[in-house]
Amino acid sequence: MKVDKPLKKINKRKLAKKMDVLISKIVRYRATCAVPGCESPSLQCAHIYSRRNLHLRFDLLNLLPLCYRHHIHWAHKEPVEFTQWLYKGFPDRMAYLEVEKIKTETSFDYEGKYAELASQALELGIRI
16 A cells, blocks of 8 residues: 655745745735825835734735835834824725734645735736
8 A cells, every 4th residue: 555645844934935025026016105196116015014913914905015215214113103194095904904903813824825826926927
């Protein structure tokens, strides 16, 4: 009787890093800074709720394209003002995130989420 070899264990850290790069490309694809009037061509992928919230880390509604200035010098240095702007400008998104952030995820399907992100990237023509 032939015994099947166990599937190779995924390296969650490496896969999470690949997913960070991929989702950043998706967020920045054909986008401008989310701050109205800003036309900076250099964009970063900014998380609304921390990347430590694993179930929100790769949720597109938890991410915004922001230029360096608005990401680092506003969102991080003036978090109260930035948060107020988010609630005013994106009320539905913030309501969704408020509900989602209190959920606790006991396990996270890294491979499934990567496949989902890869599919979205390919649909947009983003090179993986």
